[in-house]
Amino acid sequence: MCGIKRSASEKYAIIQEIRLGKIGVKAAVEKYGISKSTLAKWRRRYEIYGYEGLEDRTHNRSYSAELKLQAVLDYLNSGRLKYQIIDKYK
Template structure:
């Protein structure tokens, strides 16, 4: 059954009746011939955008690519629910956010409609401890750019984020595989140990060079400003 179309003013009137306790959501839905879900959406959009949010045209509002990317990253990092994210960034709906996530998963960190770019793995893949160490060191040397590390090593953003957090909390041993079963620690040959030590040094040097370049640039800007 098709629902009646409501103007922004009519929606606001219904919401005010509910807010002031004259009627409940369920009773309002019956009285005005609308679903409870629709009323809850009106309420959320009114809280996000005010009176303008009750106008259907706000479904077509535009968002910057930076906002889209940050919203998707918040979701992938798993610290906020979809509902919390749409409130945080004033996104029209969870459907809108889901579309961005789907597009991100198909086009790496680009959320424009016709983006090319490197395809990103989003389901992840199996890795060895040495690989996880390489990825973590690379990510840290590149300013904790999870997207760059995920693309470079062909793993998922979620994997990189998780490994960085484990490494920060428990060091190298925290990256050993322990998914539900006891595994013997992976044995490293002398060549492996040497390679890992050299890679650590390489990434650390890269990080220091980047920091020095940044400081020099900052000093130059400060001199110009004097």
């Protein structure tokens, strides 16, 4: 894929096009030159965080050692997928 940076409004427009049934996932991937996994990530972030989840972060977040440990233990003990853990702990 071409690796074009998309603004939050562009990501939102693509997601809405799919949600409204104007285009399918496969067609969106081809039309916009994005991967299925990128599109899935955008959709998941939008579902969880809303429009804010589509915005690019300007800095990395820092997390306490306790939160990191809890996330790792949750992953190891719950059987959840890594993306479910990432979404849960933001």
